[in-house]
Amino acid sequence: MGRGRAxxxxxxxDDFPADLAAEYGYVNRVVPAGELEQFVDTxxxxxxxxxxTAVTRIKALVDVESLPTAESYGARSNTGDFGNAGSLSWCAKARTVEGS
Structure with missing residues (x-):
């Protein structure tokens, strides 16, 4: 995805209509509402x-090949900056404070 679209x-x-979500790659496919339950069940x-075991290994393989690493985001563990790990830590801390 390019910078402009990101x-x-x-x-x-914004919310996106189904056809645009499919075009952007947010969803694998668009299914009419009346057919959704049957599609998902099947x-x-x-x-x-x-x-x-095969399903577990396939999922692990896809994860390794497709998920970004913390390093690719420039994450610095628990530094409080807005790197991947830092922002996740910050979100968790913010929720804890707000939820207290």
Missing amino acids: LEILLGA FARRIAGFDK
């Missing part, structure tokens, strides 16, 4: 029928 999405904070049952 800024539009993050700063605009898909979930199909995956549930696969070997559990």
Whole structure:
């Protein structure tokens, strides 16, 4: 995703219609509301029928190949800056203070 689109999405904070969400790659597919429950049920049952070890290993492989590392965000663990780990720590602390 380019910088312009990223800024539009993050700063605009708009809701997107299904077709635009699909175009942006936010969703894998658009299913009509009346067909959603049947689609999800069929898909979930199909995956549930696969070997559990195979599913676990496939998910792990996809995670390794597709998820960014903390280093790619320039994270510095618990520094309080806005790197990945720092901002996550800050969010957790902020929720704790607000929830107290």
